[in-house]
Amino acid sequence: MKVEALFLLFLGVFFGLVGLVYWFTSYDDGGGMMLLGTSLLGFLPGLYYFFWHKRFGGKKFFYWGKEHGAGDRPSDRPDATLDEGAGEIESFPGSSIWPFVLGMGAFLTLVSLVFGIWLIFPGIALIISAAVGVTAESRRGGHV
């Protein structure tokens, strides 16, 4: 997870610096705010990955040698064999109608603001049914 963490932290640092330079040369509220937000977008997940990297036992965060921490995932180690990735990866639903229902619900809800507010009722109904449906499907295991 080291590369992932460094990648995101780099974004945070870079946009932090650009944001500072920009703010003190332009005093533009809008642009400064957006660059600050972009910097945080890098720091927030970057620190999350940094935390998990430490937690996994990867000690040498800023060490650029070839050694790897004990806790690096198989996909982080160049010498990992395919057997190490065996086992459950994730539960993937094979098919599900609920994304379609949720999409139609979001569609009707949004266009209700243009074409008439009554469309919001079927829209919200579809969104709620999709939320219930997808939860039940996940508990059941879904059609895989």
Next chain:
Amino acid sequence: MTDVTDVTHTSDVLAPTTPDTGHEDLPDLHAPPGAGHGPEGDHAAHGHEDHGPTGILKWLTSTDHKVIGLSYMITSLILFYMAGIMALFIRLQLASPHSSLLTFGQYNELFTMHGSLMLYLFAGPFAFGGLANYVVPLQVGAPDMAFPRLNALSYWLYLTGSITMMGGFLVAGGAASFGWVAYAPLSSVQSSPGIGGDVWIMALVLTGFSAIFTGVNLVATIFYLRAPGMTMFRMPIFTWNMLVTGILILIAFPVLTSALVMLFCDRHFGTHIFTVSGCQTVTGATHFLSNGHLYPVACGSPLLWQNLFWFFGHPEVYILALPFFGIVTEVLPVFSRRPVFGYKGMVFATMAIAALSTGVWAHHMFTTGAVLLPFFSLLSLLIAVPTGIKFFNWIGTMWHGQLTFNTPMLFCIGFLLAFLMGGVTGIMLASPPIDFATHDTYFVVAHFHQVLVGTAVFAGFAGVYYWYPKMFGRMLDDTLGKWHFWLLFIGFWVTFMPQYVVGLRGMPRRVASYPSDLGWQSWNIVSTVGGFVIALSFAFLLWNFWKSWRHPIPAGDNPWDAHTLEWFTTSPPPHHNYTHLPPIRSERPTWDYNHPDAIVVPHGPHAEAVARARSKEPVG
């Protein structure tokens, strides 16, 4: 050819002698995902067919990244053809100075919708929703995207958004007609009444959310679902570029979506975010006193729209470019028979382009007089450096390679030339004095069309010709593909080079008629002819699809002898993609597997030691 057992045929022909494994029975790794649940165990027994619904219900309910990716690509190609037809109408209108083919209102609708369809609904979704959705999980050795249901949802939001946008032509007052950038005073409800504008806003909110979800999905897939041994610095460059694109989407699209919500509030709920009216307190005062100075009451500003829009809009340009850079970096090494030159340089150049692109948004606003010219000019010019590194590496990849000029390769070379021309004029426009002279002229139009046709069309269709065999198990006809390429290539230069000239002679963009005594007409006629040549070239693409549908040429699993992981599985890949994986010991595992005896240019951690050892061996 779709039989999943075919995946083992490679190992029959070429026994893997890679030292790391040395055994033929590669571990059954990725299938079935979630083994141990009840129903999946059965799948493993009889070979991973999808037992889900068929027909239209399959399309409606599928959460398979391959089905969704194809849906994305087909939808965006249909929209691409529609937007192309709109462009032909625009070109016909401009072929004579005072044409009465279209009314001014229709012309405004057409160029608005042409830009909106091409930029929001074709180029982006085609790349990150279509190709990336299909290819990225295959390239990292994953069974699916990280969030399959979210992936399906983002397709439905994209489809409904597209339908909503096209529906703008059917509503009273016509479609949106304020340009694809929707600049603020013009997009207000006073200047653009009618619900066409509202429909346009809602369409973009829907597709904006779709893009954000796809961005999340791509980043999570790449970070979490890589196969063992597929380290970050072994990922194919296409996957790297899609990772950076995913991050850029997460930076840029929320700004657009929130700005659109603000615009909608301005139009209907009486807010004054992008209008200057309302600059008074409840008592009617327009200024207030503080520390002995009189300040105006804070109020909305039309310029804020440009500030927010281009903070989205410029990263968007690179969201539309980086995936296509990735396609080119996949295709060039395969058809040059060489590994990609400067792998890490490519990765860092991609990251540098993305990072810089987020700090250059106001170079679209130089002429407003309200932005910091040196800052934005400097950062814009700096982007030329990583882009130059990429060009250097692309040429370095082809240098001394054994080039074969199949259709994907031709499209990539067309991309290199087209993007070079667009990029060089981009460097010119990054300089404020030149921008002041050419802003809002056809010079700018020619510039960004050369950039975007270079990326989204030349490189995009290189990707179509390259991955079509993987998606359908059939080849596209190479002769028809070459007709497509050469007509497109000629039409491209004939269309857009004259636009530079009329731009430098002062022709403004977004005009439906122009004076006849300024010498613009002849150049416009040339440009119109070029436009129709481009249209003709895309008829060959349809012919090619029809031919591969009626008279299929079987492709096999790896027709190009390609490098990356997706060519290891069957064409088309089975449900959940892989029954077996090759050992991943470099950035081109499939090639290593198929060429165990090849002399490999040393690279990776021990490259120098290996190179030293090899240099002592007698040559030949």
